[in-house]
Amino acid sequence: MPMNVKPVPTLDERINDIRMRTAEIVNQWILPNEARLWGYRRRNEVSDHERRESLALREEIKEAVWKAGLWAPHLPKEYGGMGLDFLAHAYMNEVLAYAVGAASLFGVVAPNSGNQSILVKYGTEEQKQQWLVPTIEGKMESGFSMTEPENAGSDPRSITTSAVLDGDHWVINGHKWFTSNGIDAEFFIVMARVAESDEAAKRREGTMAQFIVPTATKGVNIVRGIGIWGRRESDHCEVVYDNVRIPKENILGQVGQGHRAAQDRLGAGRIFHCMNSVGQMWRAFDLMVERAEVRQVHGGVLKDKQFVQGFIADSYIDIQAARLMTIHAAEKVDQGLDGARTDISAIKVFVPDAYHRVVDRAIQVWGAAGITNDLPLAGMYLGARTLRLADGPDEVHKILIAKNVLGRYERGESWDFGN
Numbered sequence: 478m479p480m481n482v483k484p485v486p487t488l489d490e491r492i493n494d495i496r497m498r499t500a501e502i503v504n505q506w507i508l509p510n511e512a513r514l515w516g517y518r519r520r521n522e523v524s525d526h527e528r529r530e531s532l533a534l535r536e537e538i539k540e541a542v543w544k545a546g547l548w549a550p551h552l553p554k555e556y557g558g559m560g561l562d563f564l565a566h567a568y569m570n571e572v573l574a575y576a577v578g579a580a581s582l583f584g585v586v587a588p589n590s591g592n593q594s595i596l597v598k599y600g601t602e603e604q605k606q607q608w609l610v611p612t613i614e615g616k617m618e619s620g621f622s623m624t625e626p627e628n629a630g631s632d633p634r635s636i637t638t639s640a641v642l643d644g645d646h647w648v649i650n651g652h653k654w655f656t657s658n659g660i661d662a663e664f665f666i667v668m669a670r671v672a673e674s675d676e677a678a679k680r681r682e683g684t685m686a687q688f689i690v691p692t693a694t695k696g697v698n699i700v701r702g703i704g705i706w707g708r709r710e711s712d713h714c715e716v717v718y719d720n721v722r723i724p725k726e727n728i729l730g731q732v733g734q735g736h737r738a739a740q741d742r743l744g745a746g747r748i749f750h751c752m753n754s755v756g757q758m759w760r761a762f763d764l765m766v767e768r769a770e771v772r773q774v775h776g777g778v779l780k781d782k783q784f785v786q787g788f789i790a791d792s793y794i795d796i797q798a799a800r801l802m803t804i805h806a807a808e809k810v811d812q813g814l815d816g817a818r819t820d821i822s823a824i825k826v827f828v829p830d831a832y833h834r835v836v837d838r839a840i841q842v843w844g845a846a847g848i849t850n851d852l853p854l855a856g857m858y859l860g861a862r863t864l865r866l867a868d869g870p871d872e873v874h875k876i877l878i879a880k881n882v883l884g885r886y887e888r889g890e891s892w893d894f895g896n
């Protein structure tokens with residue numbers, strides 16, 4: 478079924494226009510072709526002809542998105558993006574995310590989108606020309622390499638990958654995993670610690686920095702695309718950096734800015750994930766109601782059974798709550814990322830969990846069909862579960878919420894939920 482999007486009376490004309498034009502592309506171009514759009518990724522399952530067809534179709538849709546002026550909503554206009562603020566982007570994204578994976582057809586796809594945002598903020602003009610512009614044009618892929626198997630990803634200060642300045646080069650040594658998009662990436666942004674001798678410095682944020690590492694550099698060893706959720710391989714890669722030498726100029730920002738840059742990147746990324754989840758929940762909801770209306774069981778249709786009515790009502794409540802929380806957080810980010818951290822963590826906990834519940838109910842209503850590849854629900858289910866780990870697990874975000882709340886009360890204030 479097409480997505481039902483009408484102008485929102487409280488929104489300005491510009492955002493409503495963006496939403497309506499996004500919905501037009503989703504409904505006319507993407508949803509009718511959804512089954513064919515992903516063939517290009519299933520190298521061993523589809524014929525060469527199907528792969529080529531899928532790639533050509535994607536290019537055609539991207540062209541339509543460009544022409545409609547809807548490309549790269551997260552980037553400034555000077556870099557070919559739409560220059561949207563977070564709030565406008567949240568309103569657009571809930572529409573485009575209705576179709577599975579549609580964000581990539583609109584030029585927003587992790588980890589490229591996060592890398593682009595930090596290149597815009599921390600990159601030199603040369604770095605922007607060499608690494609940012611080609612990723613925006615879709616001519617280059619990238620990855621973000623921070624998490625290490627031997628250290629807790631929840632505690633980025635535990636990173637041990639080292640960078641040592643040797644003449645005109647940085648020499649990087651370390652072991653990473655879950656570097657997403659690692660198979661296709663032409664460069665990684667690598668988080669490392671600029672090596673210092675004393676033990677205390679090894680945990681200080683002041684020694685963290687990010688480096689642009691072309692994946693073709695000698696010593697960048699992609700060990701494997703880690704198998705996840707029962708699949709043999711994924712594009713989340715394990716990477717060993719073995720004496721990797723990169724030019725001195727490839728540092729992104731300054732030594733000591735690495736932790737901050739990672740937080741900036743992840744803060745924005747978490748909101749994008751939640752905006753996507755809202756669109757996907759909307760889709761799962763439509764699918765659930767659509768099925769409930771027609772499926773005959775035990776002498777009646779599912780929609781007349783109170784269990785199913787409960788699913789519909791609970792899902793409605795989950796979606797409204799998740800959507801309003803996400804819009805609120807986006808509004809806060811536009812007023813400054815620091816003031817929004819509590820709300821970003823709140824949505825990062827609530828929204829993936831709500832998404833998980835909604836998809837779970839939709840699968841239940843569809844019965845066995847719910848877990849088949851004929852519907853997008855199974856993929857959504859795994860995606861929702863995964864989101865409770867990626868970009869910081871739930872527990873870490875709850876700790877941050879409690880810390881910020883308690884800090885305020887300890888300073889003699891209380892929480893103002895209106896601001």
Ligand SMILES: Cc1cc2nc3c(=O)[nH]c(=O)nc-3n(C[C@H](O)[C@H](O)[C@H](O)COP(=O)(O)OP(=O)(O)OC[C@H]3O[C@@H](n4cnc5c(N)ncnc54)[C@H](O)[C@@H]3O)c2cc1C
Pocket residue numbers: 588620621622623624625628629630631632654655656657658713863866867868869870871872873876
């Ligand atoms: C699909 C996917 C894609 C990813 N992509 C990337 C990527 O592109 N680049 C990248 O660098 N990383 C990536 N990651 C890694 C991700 O950021 C980490 O997995 C995440 O930060 C958690 O780190 P960890 O896996 O080391 O878990 P750990 O830090 O070992 O934590 C394990 C568990 O401990 C619990 N926990 C942690 N701290 C506390 C605490 N203080 N109190 C109570 N419980 C706690 C949580 O339940 C947590 O799930 C990706 C992960 C996934 C799943």
